[in-house]
Amino acid sequence: MRSRNAKALCTATYQLAVRSITRNTARTKPGFSLVGSCSTPTVRKSIVLRRLYSSHSRTRTPRPEHAPVNQQLLISSMSVRRFSLALVSGLVGYGAWYSYRDSSTDSTAATRAFTNSATNPTKAGVDGAATTRNVLVITADELYTSTFVGEGPISKVIDDERRMVVEMLNPEQSTQKLRKNEQSYIVNRGQGVVRYDLVQLPSNDPIEDDHAEKIVEVPNGSQPSSKNDWMFWGVFDGHSGWTTSAKLRQALIGSVARELNDTYRAAPGMTPTPEAIEAAMKTGFVRLDDEIVNQSVEKVLKQNNKTVAAELLAPALSGSCALLSFYDSSTGLLRVACTGDSRAVLGRRSASSGKWTATPLSTDQTGANPEEAARMRKQHPGEEHVVRNGRVLGGLEPTRAFGDASYKWTRDISERLRRSFFGRTPSALLRTPPYVTAEPVVTTTKIEPQNGDFLVLATDGLWEMLTNEEVVGLVGKWLETQQTGGSGSSYWSKMFGGSSTKSGLPVEAVGAKDSADGQKTPIRVQQWGLSPDGKDRFVVKDKNVATHLVRNALGGKNEEQVSALLTLPSPFSRRYRDDLTVQVIFFGNEGEKTGDVVVNEEATSMPGSSSQPAAAKAKL
Numbered sequence: 001m002r003s004r005n006a007k008a009l010c011t012a013t014y015q016l017a018v019r020s021i022t023r024n025t026a027r028t029k030p031g032f033s034l035v036g037s038c039s040t041p042t043v044r045k046s047i048v049l050r051r052l053y054s055s056h057s058r059t060r061t062p063r064p065e066h067a068p069v070n071q072q073l074l075i076s077s078m079s080v081r082r083f084s085l086a087l088v089s090g091l092v093g094y095g096a097w098y099s100y101r102d103s104s105t106d107s108t109a110a111t112r113a114f115t116n117s118a119t120n121p122t123k124a125g126v127d128g129a130a131t132t133r134n135v136l137v138i139t140a141d142e143l144y145t146s147t148f149v150g151e152g153p154i155s156k157v158i159d160d161e162r163r164m165v166v167e168m169l170n171p172e173q174s175t176q177k178l179r180k181n182e183q184s185y186i187v188n189r190g191q192g193v194v195r196y197d198l199v200q201l202p203s204n205d206p207i208e209d210d211h212a213e214k215i216v217e218v219p220n221g222s223q224p225s226s227k228n229d230w231m232f233w234g235v236f237d238g239h240s241g242w243t244t245s246a247k248l249r250q251a252l253i254g255s256v257a258r259e260l261n262d263t264y265r266a267a268p269g270m271t272p273t274p275e276a277i278e279a280a281m282k283t284g285f286v287r288l289d290d291e292i293v294n295q296s297v298e299k300v301l302k303q304n305n306k307t308v309a310a311e312l313l314a315p316a317l318s319g320s321c322a323l324l325s326f327y328d329s330s331t332g333l334l335r336v337a338c339t340g341d342s343r344a345v346l347g348r349r350s351a352s353s354g355k356w357t358a359t360p361l362s363t364d365q366t367g368a369n370p371e372e373a374a375r376m377r378k379q380h381p382g383e384e385h386v387v388r389n390g391r392v393l394g395g396l397e398p399t400r401a402f403g404d405a406s407y408k409w410t411r412d413i414s415e416r417l418r419r420s421f422f423g424r425t426p427s428a429l430l431r432t433p434p435y436v437t438a439e440p441v442v443t444t445t446k447i448e449p450q451n452g453d454f455l456v457l458a459t460d461g462l463w464e465m466l467t468n469e470e471v472v473g474l475v476g477k478w479l480e481t482q483q484t485g486g487s488g489s490s491y492w493s494k495m496f497g498g499s500s501t502k503s504g505l506p507v508e509a510v511g512a513k514d515s516a517d518g519q520k521t522p523i524r525v526q527q528w529g530l531s532p533d534g535k536d537r538f539v540v541k542d543k544n545v546a547t548h549l550v551r552n553a554l555g556g557k558n559e560e561q562v563s564a565l566l567t568l569p570s571p572f573s574r575r576y577r578d579d580l581t582v583q584v585i586f587f588g589n590e591g592e593k594t595g596d597v598v599v600n601e602e603a604t605s606m607p608g609s610s611s612q613p614a615a616a617k618a619k620l
Helices: 171-179 243-266 274-303 306-317 370-379 411-420 468-481 489-496 523-527 545-554 559-567
Strands: 011-020 032-037 043-054 132-138 142-149 164-167 183-188 193-201 209-219 227-239 319-328 333-339 343-349 356-360 441-446 454-458 580-587 596-599
Touching: 132 559, 142 559, 171 193, 171 545, 171 559, 193 209, 193 227, 193 545, 209 243, 209 580, 227 243, 227 454, 227 580, 243 274, 243 306, 243 319, 274 306, 274 319, 274 333, 274 411, 274 441, 306 411, 319 343, 319 454, 319 580, 333 343, 343 468, 356 468, 454 468, 468 545, 545 559, 545 580
Parallel strands: 011 043
Antiparallel strands: 011 032, 043 142, 132 142, 132 164, 183 193, 183 596, 193 580, 209 227, 227 319, 319 333, 333 441, 343 356, 343 454, 454 580
């Protein structure tokens, strides 16, 4: 035990006995002592710790950070909360349009309060005895849970090696944190979509993920008097900062919609070919990235102003993956455009077995994907390090992304900007840029509402924790619980089938997967020491299905694990989980047909809100 420091007013010595909980049998390690100062007389506080996780087994390191810049142009969606009602907007010169807006502003939107008391006793003492509280001990490589006996604040750094002791959230506080940024909407437009849920959970501070949703009402090509809906949902996984993903939230759907508008108007009978639609979506992606990466440089070099440079170049210096889905109600076709390693998975009920099947609608585009690696080597012949250790030039994991200008600018441009303003020194391996593209891979799927189709869009943080089949099975299990009680039970039963009393997830099993295909697998399960075959680790207790997925990704029934992962402060949390953004869209033709999109209050983090989007109609 470490002796008292004579110069300190007082110390508290923590005696730690550690045992692993990632194995079936207990294992004892040598004890060690951590010393921290306090403002009360010396107290011995005995703590018994249980080892949760080690970060040694991680197979993925954080993406390299760019030099910090003065970020003034964009606002993180988690800094100023976006209450994103479905925006129904028209395209210029393209007929009537509706715009739904909430009556409250973004900055004043109410959210559920999340409180973490400095003292959250789990066991009250008797006759003045000290209380017992749950704590989390964080080291450079490992994470432990423990109980703490004593009063006063807990959270503090307790030595030079950045060991921390923080008070754990209790289950109620964990649920509040999970639900803090959840949203749910009922779509009463009779255009093939009945509901969508979404949630975000930050790990970085601020969160680097973002998202966007929009519904565009367009004329029916064959019957101009009738209207169809173009529906868009997108998730954007930022890296090296949040500015690129924020730019995509603001501009990507609009960029793609403009290209689609031009393509439909130019086609005979306003019915373009599938190839033309796919090309329009790709053009919308590429043009926006050109604006971010190249046009910004032209403006900066002309104005030669550091403030302007900071604003314009921020989205270029950071980066973001993009996953955008486009549903055309007139054809029932769903198109998914993927740039990077976020993933879209379709859930569909099998008519024969009654179980759900999971079909990926995108492919993870990283240096570990053999097809992507081959594409890059073909485009850059003779450069043996174009993909090194599964990363572009040994640094960037996704092979397709917005921003990431240091992989796209010429060496001359990078050096000029570095000398005049700021930026990174280009890689010594940089020879024939651009190495990274924003052009997406587009897939097309016919939606079958009669089979209960639903779509899950999520950033890669979810797929590091759950398989495609687990995600679809969890949504299926959640749907089963909607059949019991509530005014909407008959509605959900009619749409998605009756409830089941069987245990486990109602999803079709798949055969062994090829580990060489480059697709992400749940690496966190191995890191956390969990059994991948733990069928009973899941739970259903959330009204929002996206929140339901995140809860089960973090541990499900294991409330201690869920609380530990949610207690971790940034940047320590990044060692064990990524930012999480999840959207779930339910297709169908049931429900009311009022033309409105309304807040589903029981699954939205704005209790008591009765706001309904007000429709405004205009002709352009």
